[in-house]
Amino acid sequence: MTTTSLQEQAMTKPPIAKNITDGKKPITWLDNPLTYLRQCYDQYGDIFRIGSEKSSVTVLAGLKANQLMSTESKDFLSSNAFWSETLDEMNCPHSFIGVDGDVHRYQRRLMAPMFCKASLKDNVGEFARTFREILSTRYSEPSTRLCPFLRHTLSTQIGYALQGYAPTPEEVEALIDYQATVMNACSFKRISKRVLTSPEYLQAKKTVHELADRIIHNKQAEHAKERYIDVLISQGLKNKPQWFTPGDIRNHAIIPFLAGIDTVTSALSFALRELLLNPDIRQELQQEVAQLNLNEPDLSVINDMTKINLFTKEVMRLYPPAFAVYRVATNDFAFNGYQIKQGETLIFFLSACHTDARYFSEPYTFKLQRFADPDVGSQAYAPFGKGPHTCIGAGLSNIILPLNLATILKFADFKYEGNIADLALDYTKPSLSLDPDFALSITPLAHHQTA
Numbered sequence: 001m002t003t004t005s006l007q008e009q010a011m012t013k014p015p016i017a018k019n020i021t022d023g024k025k026p027i028t029w030l031d032n033p034l035t036y037l038r039q040c041y042d043q044y045g046d047i048f049r050i051g052s053e054k055s056s057v058t059v060l061a062g063l064k065a066n067q068l069m070s071t072e073s074k075d076f077l078s079s080n081a082f083w084s085e086t087l088d089e090m091n092c093p094h095s096f097i098g099v100d101g102d103v104h105r106y107q108r109r110l111m112a113p114m115f116c117k118a119s120l121k122d123n124v125g126e127f128a129r130t131f132r133e134i135l136s137t138r139y140s141e142p143s144t145r146l147c148p149f150l151r152h153t154l155s156t157q158i159g160y161a162l163q164g165y166a167p168t169p170e171e172v173e174a175l176i177d178y179q180a181t182v183m184n185a186c187s188f189k190r191i192s193k194r195v196l197t198s199p200e201y202l203q204a205k206k207t208v209h210e211l212a213d214r215i216i217h218n219k220q221a222e223h224a225k226e227r228y229i230d231v232l233i234s235q236g237l238k239n240k241p242q243w244f245t246p247g248d249i250r251n252h253a254i255i256p257f258l259a260g261i262d263t264v265t266s267a268l269s270f271a272l273r274e275l276l277l278n279p280d281i282r283q284e285l286q287q288e289v290a291q292l293n294l295n296e297p298d299l300s301v302i303n304d305m306t307k308i309n310l311f312t313k314e315v316m317r318l319y320p321p322a323f324a325v326y327r328v329a330t331n332d333f334a335f336n337g338y339q340i341k342q343g344e345t346l347i348f349f350l351s352a353c354h355t356d357a358r359y360f361s362e363p364y365t366f367k368l369q370r371f372a373d374p375d376v377g378s379q380a381y382a383p384f385g386k387g388p389h390t391c392i393g394a395g396l397s398n399i400i401l402p403l404n405l406a407t408i409l410k411f412a413d414f415k416y417e418g419n420i421a422d423l424a425l426d427y428t429k430p431s432l433s434l435d436p437d438f439a440l441s442i443t444p445l446a447h448h449q450t451a
């Protein structure tokens, strides 16, 4: 491109996406955001706007957007401006997902040791036991709604590992409803804020507050390691009281659930859907798990899950639970020849490259061995985000996701009665989800009893 046309482009705004279809029929951003973004990226490339000329949001995508987020995001991008209304409603002004700079760095340093593999390695056996127990005691029924089952399992695993407390299934559902309602009303603006006065929402909020207080005050003497919430109180509150209001502390009590349950549920449900679509892959993975000791597994067993690990990576490439993240520009900056203005809301479509044939051949084909080639991925693969806010729970997720999948493959049979390819996507939750009524018939296998 010549210098003049670059200058001209900088004067104009990025193109507005128009007439977007899924290949057959028109689709909208609100109804089908992932497909919408993918089609826009194919049509317009690394930068475009969605919405109308009067009110639009700029989307940055592709390798350059990922690199920008990784390297320079701290200089001119803010998470806070996007999250602030959600944090107001949750009464936690310093919740670390929605703050920038020193207050974010300080909390991240405090939390990082609790999320590292060295800290989680002793929980692996307990994760496996938890899943087997829940599977056999609660969910060996003819038809199990998959998402509540996974949320119950994951909240128990995450809760015991980090907070020494496992929420009840009712508390977990209240958490999920509360989070989805606040985010949809306050940050994504998908629904009216009037919903925040509805009796259902207020009840969920009350349940979540009570849960947070119970976690804070549940100082179980027998808990083996220092709990996340205790570290935050003993170090954070003590050294930086201005960043740990009572509301912030409550938020820290539930943050591992808010960030971890919905996302891992998404990945696991798409994984099971993919296994139902691909019986050959299911059989291959079943052969691998047959060789594994899942009775008392440790980290080495997770490392031995070669195919399962390749499989989960490929699942998150095609179905990235958090396919895009929001930021607000805190300074003017240039991107791909266009000028981004301070104050603009931006969507970083970080998973755009996941279906770009330049980085992943035949991108819409599910290939079990794709990531066996170590050169595949790198900057183009970003299921856990990029830059300062990149997922702190990625290590935990890389343990519980393959472990749970292996456990269900080894200890249960699962069937779907309908046509699995027809299952609709659901965008009412913060993460990419499958139809909330998606139900499987799960039968614990006989050797489960003796395992």
Ligand code: HEM
Pocket (backbone or CB within 6 Å): 079, 096, 097, 098, 108, 158, 255, 256, 257, 259, 260, 261, 263, 264, 267, 320, 321, 322, 325, 326, 383, 384, 385, 386, 388, 389, 390, 391, 392, 393, 394, 396, 397
């Ligand atoms: C498949 C599973 C998961 C996926 C795909 C995922 C994805 C992400 C992404 C994309 C971000 C970046 C958000 C942004 O830049 O605005 C993020 C942040 C975060 N994730 Fe995850 N996540 C997963 C599991 C977990 C788990 C299991 C936990 C904890 C129990 C967790 C805790 C967090 C937290 C606390 C943050 C905020 C980090 C910060 O602001 O510095 N995530 N996650």
